[in-house]
Amino acid sequence: MSMNFIKVPTIYNGKGSLKELRNMKQKRVLVVTDKTIRDLFGKKIERYLRKKEFAYFDEIEPDPRDETIIKGAKFAKEFKPDLITGLGGGSVMDSAKGIYFLYEREDKNLYDINPLNYFKLGKKSKLILVPTTSGTGAEHTSAIIVSNSETKQKIGLISYELVPSAVIIDPKLPLKMPKTLTASTGVDAIVHAVESIMNKLSNDFTDAVNLHAIKLLFEFLPQSYENGKKNLRAREKVHNAASLAGIGLANSAAGLAHSCGHSLGALFDIQHGIAVGIMLPYIIEFNSNISKERYKLILDALNVEINSSPTKALTELILKLFEELQIPTKIQDLGISKEIFNNKIKKLTDFTISDLATSLNPRTARKEDVERIFYHAFNGKSIDF
Structure with missing residues (x-):
């Protein structure tokens, strides 16, 4: 499939690269973050920005609501920054993109964001993103995942103008991540890379970065988990791999594991990496007839000898890694009862069908397919249809 390879932002990479903030030419900096990250890195940020005027908006919550982003944009309007910096995990970086959009275009609504319009962003400010976790890849993507305050649905909003001017990939930032967060964010990066390789929009460029990301993650994520x-x-390799997978995802797309995971996360308050991770083996099986040649690319990159089908070999490899990382492999392992699950299956299915990532999955998923996938994932049953 022919497509353009979207630009990659300037990347400042390496131990201590956060200090590049002091070299930015802008004079008024809005730091979008959450209270935990501000407590961890506030003194360092303030040292690097001491010659600039700066302010914090630190009210970002996990799975940010649209109303939080709107509040942040109002704060930006009052402060008038010429640089917006998102410092944190995926929720923070997505929020920073949304705040940047609404600050640049006060005449627009958050839900006006789409990939077809040219919004002429960047007249007031620049956007720089700094991940403090190793997994979301949000620093490279053109998407925002936002929780609609009314419907509770997670919605993906896309504009290529949301790709930041620069990113800072400093491996010292995720050093203090707890094991559970190391595992869940690392799994998120694996899902990004695998789904991007499976995706209809995959290409030679995305394959190159995604395959290398997968190699790094399978080698170094267990080490980072055990002794991060x-x-x-190990932290540096995983941090770099997550960013590489973000580049790959930004220039292809996610698929059904992500759309199912978005729905699970929205309706059951499940951490994003866990939600998409649980779904990945089932989606690999669902896509098997179309994607098994793509699975061989992954297995070859990992030097895995294929003694069975590529689908079986890849799912077994992923499940083995998940066991090392103590990642659940079926929905009922999350403590969700069958009764509650049955009560929400219609909404789960509807949310997934309406998610953009579903339309980009290599195998077309009908409503009845999605419902069956969820039931198989709930019970831990292999996909056989």
Whole structure:
């Protein structure tokens, strides 16, 4: 499939690269973050920005609501920054993109964001994103995942103008991540890379970065999980891999594991990496007839000898890694009862069908397919249809 390879932002990479903030030419900096990240890195940020005027908007919550982003944009309008910096995980970086959009275009609504319009952003400010977790890849993507305050649905909004001017990939930032967050964000990066390789929009460029990301993640994520506070090399490799997978995702797309995961997260308050991770093996099986040649690329990159079908080999490999990382592999392992699950299956299915990522999955998923996938994932049953 022919497509354009979208630009990659300037990347400042390496130990201590956060200090590049002080070299930015802008004079008024709005730091979008959450209270935990501000407590962890506030003193360092303030040291690097001491010659500039700066302010914090630190009210970002997990799975940010549209009303939080609107509140942040109002704060930006009052402060009038010429640089907006998102410092945090995926929720923070997505929020920073939304705040940047609404600050640049006060005449627009958040839900006006779409990939077809040219909004001429960047006249007031520049956007820089700094991930403090290793997984979301949001620093590279043109998308915002926002929770609609009324419907509770997670909605993806896309504009290529939301790709930041620069990103800072500093492996010292995720050093203090707890094991559970290391695992869930790392799994998110794996899902990004695998789905991007499966996707209809995959290409030679995205394959290159995604395959290398997968190699790094399978080698270094277990090390980072076990001893991440002391193993800076493992942290650096996983942090870089997550960013590479973000580049790959930004220039292809996600698929059904993400749309199912968005729905699970929205309706059951499940952390994003866990939600998409649970769904990935089932979607690999669902896509098997179309994507098994793509699975061989992944297995070859990992030097795995294929003694069975590529689908079986890949799912077994992923499930083995998930076991090491203590990632659940079926929905009922999350403590969700069958009764509650049955009560929400219609909404789960409807949310998934309406998600943009579903339309980009290599195999077309009908409503009845999605419902069956969820039931199989709930019970831990292999996809056989």
